[in-house]
Amino acid sequence: MIITFSRPTDTVNTMDIFWPIASYLIGAVPFGFLVGRLAGIDVRAGGSGNIGATNVNRLLGKKFGVMTLILDCLKGFFPIFLAARLYAASPLETWLVPACGVLAVVGHMFPVYLGFRGGKGVATALGVFLFLSPAAVGISLLVFVATVGFTGFVSAGSLLTAALMPLWLLAVKMPMVTVLAALVIAVLIWFKHRDNIGRLRRGEEKSWKKR
Template identity: 35%
Template structure:
């Protein structure tokens, strides 16, 4: 019985993460997001290929997935019989990790997903709000300084374990944030290769292209 909350957090988190908001919003606008731009169903590609409003909506919804997947189990009414015995932080991290996997490898679009930055930010807001605030500042500074969404996204991810180290005790959140940073950087490996070659596109105006920035 003690494993049930952990299993529930993982299953619900994965299903929430799998919700294909990028594909759905683009489809509602008559666009198959898997056939345009970077062919990635993330907020950046939707913004480039569909429009600013659609891209911002996808970003907000993907971010919300991370928040809900991390916190939903805490919102259940607690009783002496049903209250989870597990640490709520651990349950939140399980839901968070599952949502990230669901977003990157979504069940509903044949495991073709985004890079997880918006969902990562949502889960971080839920579990590590101060680190999320620092990460948002880092993202804005790097984006407006370079106009590369990929650079800003990787900078946000890498800032998380550093912020958690200085803002919290070195507990499960620090190690999770470190793994998360490595995972996000790995998901951006093609962007890194384009940056090295000097072929990565800066984010300027909404347009469809094949080498777009980070598709969240």
């Protein structure tokens, strides 16, 4: 049996709705939780209780932390890579590919598989923007490293990087719909970091320099 894919038309149809939904479901795969289970623990019950790479690294060490980071990054990259290949040269590509990226991040943050309680979306967003604009990611990584190195707070680096990503996308002349997608993702990341923001303001946030 041979399965073939027809090129999408210029008008929206049922299959076009499938890709953003599939992106959400892929983004919702809780790799941090699964990696923790592989190691014999529930990462939600220790550390910050988050399923992201930072908490996995805190509880299980660098090997599992890096594994989670890569997997979370890939689930942001993979859905929009497929969408871009399928919708290449279609007018729908301009908005559908960024939409798939946003939905992948939403899936990580609010995964249906874990009762909509997920991670903070930074690694998945990294995968999204690695595809959309490697140049903007390169600038953002410099900002992230500098911020974490200066302040000692990973959360501060994540927040500043998310906030500035739309500016870098404008600087490298990405389409406005991609910039808007970055704004939506930035707002979501700040929302998911609201507890970190509170601890930063109170001087209670954990610093990697003190570990």
